Amino acid sequence: MFNERLSLIAGILTDETGSDDAFLTEGGEHADLASTIAFSLAKQRKAAPQKIAPEIATQIRDRIKSEAGADVTVSGPYLNFSFTDDYADKAVLAAIKPEFGYLGASQQRTVLEHTSANPNGPLHVGHIRNTVIGDTLARCFRKAGRKTEVQYYVNDMGRQIAIVVWGFNRFNMPLESREKGDHHVASVYIDANRDLKEDPSLTAEVDRLMQLVEAGDPDTVRHFRAAVTLCLEGFRVTLDDLNAKHDRFVWESDFIRNGDTGRVIARFDRLPECRHEETLNLDLTSCGFEKSYVLRRSDGTTVYAARDIAYHIWKGRNFDRMIDVLGADHKLIGAQLSAALRLLGEKAPEIVFFEFVSLPEGSMSTRAGKFISADELITQVKKKAFQEVTTRRPELPDEEREKIAASVAIAAIRYDIVKVSAEKATVFDWDEALDFERQSGPYIQYAHARACSILEKAGEFKTVSRVSMPTEVALAKQIGKFPYILERVITDLKPAYLATYARDLADLFNAFYHAEPVLKADGAERDARLTLVLASQITLKTVLETLGIDAVRSM
RNA sequence: GGGCGUGUGGCCUAGUCUGGAUAGGGCGGCAGCCUCCUAAGCUGUAGGUCGGGGGUUCAAAUCCCCUCACGCCCGCCA
Numbered sequence: 001m002f003n004e005r006l007s008l009i010a011g012i013l014t015d016e017t018g019s020d021d022a023f024l025t026e027g028g029e030h031a032d033l034a035s036t037i038a039f040s041l042a043k044q045r046k047a048a049p050q051k052i053a054p055e056i057a058t059q060i061r062d063r064i065k066s067e068a069g070a071d072v073t074v075s076g077p078y079l080n081f082s083f084t085d086d087y088a089d090k091a092v093l094a095a096i097k098p099e100f101g102y103l104g105a106s107q108q109r110t111v112l113e114h115t116s117a118n119p120n121g122p123l124h125v126g127h128i129r130n131t132v133i134g135d136t137l138a139r140c141f142r143k144a145g146r147k148t149e150v151q152y153y154v155n156d157m158g159r160q161i162a163i164v165v166w167g168f169n170r171f172n173m174p175l176e177s178r179e180k181g182d183h184h185v186a187s188v189y190i191d192a193n194r195d196l197k198e199d200p201s202l203t204a205e206v207d208r209l210m211q212l213v214e215a216g217d218p219d220t221v222r223h224f225r226a227a228v229t230l231c232l233e234g235f236r237v238t239l240d241d242l243n244a245k246h247d248r249f250v251w252e253s254d255f256i257r258n259g260d261t262g263r264v265i266a267r268f269d270r271l272p273e274c275r276h277e278e279t280l281n282l283d284l285t286s287c288g289f290e291k292s293y294v295l296r297r298s299d300g301t302t303v304y305a306a307r308d309i310a311y312h313i314w315k316g317r318n319f320d321r322m323i324d325v326l327g328a329d330h331k332l333i334g335a336q337l338s339a340a341l342r343l344l345g346e347k348a349p350e351i352v353f354f355e356f357v358s359l360p361e362g363s364m365s366t367r368a369g370k371f372i373s374a375d376e377l378i379t380q381v382k383k384k385a386f387q388e389v390t391t392r393r394p395e396l397p398d399e400e401r402e403k404i405a406a407s408v409a410i411a412a413i414r415y416d417i418v419k420v421s422a423e424k425a426t427v428f429d430w431d432e433a434l435d436f437e438r439q440s441g442p443y444i445q446y447a448h449a450r451a452c453s454i455l456e457k458a459g460e461f462k463t464v465s466r467v468s469m470p471t472e473v474a475l476a477k478q479i480g481k482f483p484y485i486l487e488r489v490i491t492d493l494k495p496a497y498l499a500t501y502a503r504d505l506a507d508l509f510n511a512f513y514h515a516e517p518v519l520k521a522d523g524a525e526r527d528a529r530l531t532l533v534l535a536s537q538i539t540l541k542t543v544l545e546t547l548g549i550d551a552v553r554s555m
Numbered sequence: 556g557g558g559c560g561u562g563u564g565g566c567c568u569a570g571u572c573u574g575g576a577u578a579g580g581g582c583g584g585c586a587g588c589c590u591c592c593u594a595a596g597c598u599g600u601a602g603g604u605c606g607g608g609g610g611u612u613c614a615a616a617u618c619c620c621c622u623c624a625c626g627c628c629c630g631c632c633a
Binding site for chain 1: 557558559560561567568569572573574575576579580581582591592593594595596597598613614625626627628629630631632633
């Protein structure tokens with residue numbers, strides 16, 4: 001479809017002009033594709049671009065037509081390419097096939113790590129930015145046909161967890177029957193931190209726990225595991241609510257127990273960059289880092305970084321492509337991790353960083369209890385969605401409305417997050433979270449439900465594609481772009497592209513819906529429009545699924 | 556102090572990597588559209604020269620330099 005024609009035209013342009021770049025861009029309102037190659041050739045040919053453009057057009061016209069299925073026109077210095085009439089029809093028919101979006105066989109195996117929040121309290125609105133970005137990327141990889149394993153790296157032996165365990169030992173705080181495990185852990189963690197702040201001498205007790213757990217003291221290990229498991233059970237519920245799925249939870253402590261961390265330290269030990277001071281640390285100044293990179297504390301325990309390196313070596317050896325989704329606060333340690341891995345001659349991960357979500361009153365903090373939990377967000381948005389559904393569809397039974405509301409709520413939450421570029425810091429806003437209009441997930445779901453409704457009423461029809469009206473052509477062309485967008489997402493690791501695409505697709509479907517009657521059309525025109533509706537419905541459904549949003553048939 | 560990121564109409568945001576044709580959307584405002592396939596919809600309208608300044612270029616929101624503002628990071632925390 002779009003991507004095939006793009007590369008064909010680019011090939012002909014570079015081939016015929018001798019330029020190594022085709023200077024192709026999307027043509028916007030002017031054409032399907034446009035090239036500014038005449039500008040770049042102006043110098044070497046010593047002629048005005050307006051003069052060169054028609055010459056190139058004449059030269060390539062026949063090949064472009066026969067090989068790439070496009071017409072060339074000249075507008076001043078610009079070369080415009082318009083796909084021939086059959087393009088839109090082919091796009092419509094391609095979308096109806098089951099393999100739509102599949103980018104071809106690839107043996108490449110990808111491991112994608114996301115969320116990996118510390119198990120010291122519930123996931124909050126900042127953590128789920130990680131979840132939504134990661135899960136959407138994973139869905140894109142899979143839709144494109146890439147084998148992908150999604151992992152959650154469980155930090156089960158850090159200081160924060162030691163504080164939680166210490167808190168459990170100190171307070172007698174039974175889990176109330178209705179309380180989620182992760183929320184319970186947070187209350188223990190918050191209280192423990194308060195006490196540690198009041199009496200810093202207690203910190204020694206936490207240090208002791210960390211030494212014991214690393215040494216493998218059975219009782220301590222059991223306590224750590226119990227606390228982390230309790231929190232993780234809560235996470236699983238939240239992640240499940242968000243339609244986010246991990247294939248594997250990898251426990252950090254396993255890299256101590258299986259000896260990997262020890263072996264990593266031994267390998268570093270042989271490097272000239274390794275320094276034995278009170279701590280065992282790496283001198284990364286040659287890689288541009290001022291501070292030394294500590295791997296083992298003076299008390300003999302390893303730091304997070306050492307275990308993380310062991311984890312990444314394991315991933316790098318078992319997968320071709322290794323992707324981590326991390327908060328922007330991890331930029332420095334991410335760079336240090338990569339540098340350390342390269343020193344050992346191991347593969348470094350591709351890291352997708354996202355900026356923070358803050359509250360209007362400031363940044364979030366689990367320790368201070370200053371956060372909006374994902375569970376609370378989901379509850380509130382569901383409540384609002386239920387009201388909306390009830391207003392619009394009062395005739396539906398309660399369970400039906402509940403079900404739609406749940407899907408609408410997750411659509412609103414996931415879309416709100418994924419539509420914003422990861423590098424943009426955001427401020428959480430309840431009004432925005434509860435808005436289901438226009439640039440929202442429910443808006444796209446609505447376009448899909450509309451298409452379903454039409455198809456349901458249509459009954460049998462013949463599958464033929466014959467788009468002609470402007471809104472039909474625009475819609476069909478947008479449908480044909482889906483594989484191209486998918487490819488860009490997994491290349492650039494920017495799931496926001498898919499959100500923009502989905503919105504444009506819904507816009508174009510709505511425009512068509514308002515401009516051209518479908519069920520009231522006659523004969524062949526009715527069949528053709530129904531086929532376009534079917535292609536739209538399938539594409540919308542595919543895109544929604546790839547965004548992790550339920551493609552509800554009615555709402 | 557150093558590093559990284561962000562700065563686009565009242566608010567939110569796309570485009571910035573790969574410089575090109577009048578800077579796209581949404582919210583809010585204003586004016587319209589439900590005897591026609593779900594109005595979570597559609598149409599029209601007002602509002603921006605892309606933080607500021609310099610530079611490169613035929614061409615800059617996009618590249619370079621300086622500068623301001625905001626965020627994040629610079630632990631024997633994770």
